Amino acid sequence: MKLNAIGLNQETSKSLSKDLNELLANFQQYYLNLRGIHWNIRGKRFFDLHEKFEELYVDANLKVDEVAERVLTLGGVPYHTFQDYSSNAKVPVGKNVTKDEDAIRLIVDSLKELLIIERKILDASDDAKDEGTNSMMSDFITEQEKTVWMMKAWLAEEI
Numbered sequence: 001m002k003l004n005a006i007g008l009n010q011e012t013s014k015s016l017s018k019d020l021n022e023l024l025a026n027f028q029q030y031y032l033n034l035r036g037i038h039w040n041i042r043g044k045r046f047f048d049l050h051e052k053f054e055e056l057y058v059d060a061n062l063k064v065d066e067v068a069e070r071v072l073t074l075g076g077v078p079y080h081t082f083q084d085y086s087s088n089a090k091v092p093v094g095k096n097v098t099k100d101e102d103a104i105r106l107i108v109d110s111l112k113e114l115l116i117i118e119r120k121i122l123d124a125s126d127d128a129k130d131e132g133t134n135s136m137m138s139d140f141i142t143e144q145e146k147t148v149w150m151m152k153a154w155l156a157e158e159i
């Protein structure tokens with residue numbers, strides 16, 4: 001078993017970096033969804049939602065960078081083209097979303113996809129004893145689950 005510079009199995013790390021690239025592509029689509037609803041939201045709740053969506057995309061942008069840099073730390077190359085993002089993302093594409101409920105639902109649906117990928121990486125990084133990736137996933141999951149709860153509360157729906 002060959003270890004890399006951070007003392008992890010080189011092959012396992014490469015495999016995790018691939019999974020993180022999948023997460024990166026999905027995060028970029030989530031980010032674009034948030035930009036779209038920040039710009040296009042209409043109606044009586046414009047001011048608070050416009051601001052809320054900005055808060056979320058600023059946070060998503062930071063996480064995109066964290067994920068990309070983890071890919072590099074594990075010896076991979078982070079996806080950095082629209083082509084790679086669009087061909088690898090499963091997060092729904094939000095286009096011309098203007099209604100508040102549709103916008104919130106788009107966030108919930110996007111986060112669900114991210115959470116599924118993150119839990120897969122959480123398991124794989126646990127097996128690989130890759131604490132750096134594991135704790136990152138753990139933090140993302142906790143935060144996003146709370147966001148989903150709040151969005152579902154806004155929708156007045158069961159989680």
Ligand SMILES: [Fe+2]
Binds near residue numbers: 038054
């Ligand atoms: Fe803006």
